[in-house]
Amino acid sequence: MTRNLATGLKMKRRDKDPMREFDRLPEELRLWLATAILPWRPGSVQRTFDKALARTRDKTSALRELDRIETRLVAKDALKIWGNSHPSGKIK
Numbered sequence: 001m002t003r004n005l006a007t008g009l010k011m012k013r014r015d016k017d018p019m020r021e022f023d024r025l026p027e028e029l030r031l032w033l034a035t036a037i038l039p040w041r042p043g044s045v046q047r048t049f050d051k052a053l054a055r056t057r058d059k060t061s062a063l064r065e066l067d068r069i070e071t072r073l074v075a076k077d078a079l080k081i082w083g084n085s086h087p088s089g090k091i092k
Contacts (some may be wrong), residue, residue: 018042032063037074 021042022030033045045066052065 016043028059028063032066036070038070040070 018041022033025033025042025046029042029045029049033040033042036045048069049062049066052062053059056062056065
């Protein structure tokens with residue numbers, strides 16, 4: 001099977017209907033996921049958001065935490081694919 005996504009991040013095959021999972025997300029997570037850089041699975045976004053919400057007790061702060069996590073993952077992946085020459089590879 002060929003992939004159209006160049007990444008070093010873990011990937012899993014889906015055993016659920018991703019659109020049905022997406023439709024079940026709360027509105028703020030659907031909006032966040034629609035603009036996400038990475039191809040997050042709806043279940044992953046929900047779990048990550050729930051953990052951040054439990055820590056911060058604030059939806060806005062939890063969404064900012066999702067942004068920080070995604071930025072860190074993009075930087076990690078950029079470093080693996082392009083090395084230190086890529087600007088986002090310097091983010092920690």
